[in-house]
Amino acid sequence: MFENQDRTNLEELGEFGLIGHLTKNIKLTNESSKKGVGDDAAVLDFAGKKVLVSTDMLLEGIHFDLAYTPLKHLGYKAIQVNLSDIYAMNGIASQVTVSIGMSSKFPLEAIEELYQGIYIACEKYNVDLIGGDTTSSKQGLVISVTSIGYADEADIVYRNGAEEGDLICVSGDLGGAYTGLQLLEREKLIYLENPNIQPDLEGKDYIVERQLKPEARRDVVELLKSIEVKPTAMIDVSDGLASELLHICKQSNKGCNLYEEKIPLDPMTFETAREFNLDPTICALSGGEDYELLFTVKQADYDKIKFKMDISIIGYITEPSAGCNLITKSGTVHELKAQGWNAFKKAE
Amino acid sequence: MFENQDRTNLEELGEFGLIGHLTKNIKLTNESSKKGVGDDAAVLDFAGKKVLVSTDMLLEGIHFDLAYTPLKHLGYKAIQVNLSDIYAMNGIASQVTVSIGMSSKFPLEAIEELYQGIYIACEKYNVDLIGGDTTSSKQGLVISVTSIGYADEADIVYRNGAEEGDLICVSGDLGGAYTGLQLLEREKLIYLENPNIQPDLEGKDYIVERQLKPEARRDVVELLKSIEVKPTAMIDVSDGLASELLHICKQSNKGCNLYEEKIPLDPMTFETAREFNLDPTICALSGGEDYELLFTVKQADYDKIKFKMDISIIGYITEPSAGCNLITKSGTVHELKAQGWNAFKKAE
Numbered sequence: 001m002f003e004n005q006d007r008t009n010l011e012e013l014g015e016f017g018l019i020g021h022l023t024k025n026i027k028l029t030n031e032s033s034k035k036g037v038g039d040d041a042a043v044l045d046f047a048g049k050k051v052l053v054s055t056d057m058l059l060e061g062i063h064f065d066l067a068y069t070p071l072k073h074l075g076y077k078a079i080q081v082n083l084s085d086i087y088a089m090n091g092i093a094s095q096v097t098v099s100i101g102m103s104s105k106f107p108l109e110a111i112e113e114l115y116q117g118i119y120i121a122c123e124k125y126n127v128d129l130i131g132g133d134t135t136s137s138k139q140g141l142v143i144s145v146t147s148i149g150y151a152d153e154a155d156i157v158y159r160n161g162a163e164e165g166d167l168i169c170v171s172g173d174l175g176g177a178y179t180g181l182q183l184l185e186r187e188k189l190i191y192l193e194n195p196n197i198q199p200d201l202e203g204k205d206y207i208v209e210r211q212l213k214p215e216a217r218r219d220v221v222e223l224l225k226s227i228e229v230k231p232t233a234m235i236d237v238s239d240g241l242a243s244e245l246l247h248i249c250k251q252s253n254k255g256c257n258l259y260e261e262k263i264p265l266d267p268m269t270f271e272t273a274r275e276f277n278l279d280p281t282i283c284a285l286s287g288g289e290d291y292e293l294l295f296t297v298k299q300a301d302y303d304k305i306k307f308k309m310d311i312s313i314i315g316y317i318t319e320p321s322a323g324c325n326l327i328t329k330s331g332t333v334h335e336l337k338a339q340g341w342n343a344f345k346k347a348e
Numbered sequence: 349m350f351e352n353q354d355r356t357n358l359e360e361l362g363e364f365g366l367i368g369h370l371t372k373n374i375k376l377t378n379e380s381s382k383k384g385v386g387d388d389a390a391v392l393d394f395a396g397k398k399v400l401v402s403t404d405m406l407l408e409g410i411h412f413d414l415a416y417t418p419l420k421h422l423g424y425k426a427i428q429v430n431l432s433d434i435y436a437m438n439g440i441a442s443q444v445t446v447s448i449g450m451s452s453k454f455p456l457e458a459i460e461e462l463y464q465g466i467y468i469a470c471e472k473y474n475v476d477l478i479g480g481d482t483t484s485s486k487q488g489l490v491i492s493v494t495s496i497g498y499a500d501e502a503d504i505v506y507r508n509g510a511e512e513g514d515l516i517c518v519s520g521d522l523g524g525a526y527t528g529l530q531l532l533e534r535e536k537l538i539y540l541e542n543p544n545i546q547p548d549l550e551g552k553d554y555i556v557e558r559q560l561k562p563e564a565r566r567d568v569v570e571l572l573k574s575i576e577v578k579p580t581a582m583i584d585v586s587d588g589l590a591s592e593l594l595h596i597c598k599q600s601n602k603g604c605n606l607y608e609e610k611i612p613l614d615p616m617t618f619e620t621a622r623e624f625n626l627d628p629t630i631c632a633l634s635g636g637e638d639y640e641l642l643f644t645v646k647q648a649d650y651d652k653i654k655f656k657m658d659i660s661i662i663g664y665i666t667e668p669s670a671g672c673n674l675i676t677k678s679g680t681v682h683e684l685k686a687q688g689w690n691a692f693k694k695a696e
Contacts, residue, residue: 039437040433040434040437040507041434041495043504051393051394052389052391053496054390055445055447055492060487062483086388086389089387091389097494099403099404099405101405101410133404136407138408139407139408139409140487142405146401148401153393159386159387160387236388
């Protein structure tokens with residue numbers, strides 16, 4: 001990917017040189033960011049608001065495959081995945097710290113690409129990069145992000161507030177990131193068998209992008225605020241719809257009825273799942289990585305929600321003894337189960 | 349280390365099972381911790397105080413060697429290393445998030461040991477574990493910690509506040525962690541050559557502990573507060589005295605005179621350095637990982653500081669044109685240089 005003349009050696013640059021180089025253009029834009037990179041700790045001021053903190057780690061070979069993941073996309077995604085958790089609390093994301101471990105054999109230009117994606121995401125979502133750590137890794141690329149945000153206490157939405165009769169809503173569409181991944185994995189295998197065959201992803205941009213470059217749904221948080229709907233419970237869809245809905249039901253001590261026919265699927269997700277002999281509904285339920293927002297609202301908010309193009313009502317909350325059920329298109333009732341992504345099963 | 353009958357398989361437990369198991373006994377003790385593990389993000393309330401955030405990543409093979417690092421010590425150290433950054437801002441540490449990546453071949457009991465060390469450190473330093481991520485790693489053990497603290501604006505000490513004439517002070521003694529590491533590395537090599545020879549660390553407890561189980565100097569922050577001394581600049585000694593002092597001078601735009609004879613060395617550090625044909629002063633200047641606090645105070649505070657057993661005055665701040673100098677025991681003047689730890693040079 002990088003020609004030799006473009007390579008700058010990380011060992012020559014050293015840790016402080018690298019940090020200085022990568023952070024020299026940072027401008028803090030949030031009023032809450034008082035001091036960013038360059039001291040022992042960043043200094044923030046939330047003026048009495050509640051502070052939200054979330055963290056995620058992405059490891060090469062587990063969460064991403066550099067064979068088909070451009071570094072710029074990876075940097076972008078690492079930020080989105082974390083901001084998504086702040087939005088899932090109905091909060092405003094304002095800062096991130098980013099720690100990177102990478103082989104010293106990586107040229108500087110590769111790290112710059114990764115940081116380009118990080119900075120693009122930060123700028124687009126108005127988030128300040130305020131700190132981090134950069135170190136050598138003997139073991140592939142390691143990315144750890146902590147995201148920080150804030151909210152008024154009255155605005156924070158937890159997972160445990162769903163009440164009987166509440167409507168279950170989800171933003172966007174589901175299963176796309178997972179079918180996109182299937183596609184990328186297939187093309188990788190074909191390429192490994194015969195490097196002369198170019199990857200064929202034509203017409204599949206949407207689902208490939210869902211996998212490689214997800215967008216955290218800040219816009220949904222803003223939409224809900226603008227129509228004066230405060231969800232009763234909320235979570236982001238990182239492990240698949242089933243797993244997330246079960247989290248809400250368990251923590252709220254409630255049951256649910258989820259309607260298969262209401263689950264939003266993009267036609268490309270549907271077609272591609274079929275190509276791979278996968279059930280598109282299963283892709284949505286267990287695929288994960290869509291980073292949509294799953295939330296419950298009071299029935300009284302139905303009129304405010306019903307015509308919002310990007311929000312689907314997919315079921316409702318029941319009493320706990322009714323259990324968590326999936327009602328299929330044919331009308332049969334199945335117990336809802338999380339077969340979602342298990343970070344420990346994916347490993348060797 | 350672990351007998352087969354004690355092994356619990358991580359794959360069976362799954363990510364949520366593991367997180368639940370590891371976090372089930374957490375009790376939040378800080379008033380600022382409103383909601384910890386169990387939602388998309390933790391919720392904190394600092395009631396108008398400034399928030400301090402710092403993060404560090406520890407990678408197997410770069411920052412630690414499991415051949416001689418007990419997991420409990422490693423967990424303890426991972427927390428200390430991070431709290432140290434909050435204390436270096438003259439702040440109070442109150443929360444940490446901990447992300448762990450590890451091979452799924454690790455038994456649960458090993459992870460529990462690691463977390464035991466984490467919890468012991470949190471309890472001792474009155475810090476709440478409020479979130480994190482646990483994932484499989486194909487690449488050895490990965491630990492990423494973000495520490496959060498708070499302070500009144502007027503109490504925060506940055507690196508850039510040193511003034512001409514200020515006294516340079518350091519807590520504890522230096523070079524111990526580095527000589528301890530030399531010892532551990534030597535015994536590892538001997539053991540690898542002949543596994544029947546037991547490691548000989550007798551009488552070397554202090555420096556071995558400096559390496560394996562450092563203590564962040566919260567007590568120094570408290571001491572300074574109690575004697576009403578606010579440092580003009582402060583940093584923690586993670587990369588060696590020279591590197592840290594140069595950070596203060598550079599960011600304060602000042603020079604310094606550092607006196608070799610004043611650098612605090614424990615006799616065991618001195619002896620062990622000699623055993624390895626190392627200059628004890630170089631161990632202090634460039635060894636790193638001592639996690640002491642290096643700070644500058646006004647001359648007017650001299651009387652308050654001078655008899656504090658655990659604080660050494662090692663030099664003073666000068667005008668920038670005078671440069672950064674080390675005055676040796678024989679009286680010669682050398683330019684102070686950071687040869688400290690370079691995370692990129694240590695790697696293959």
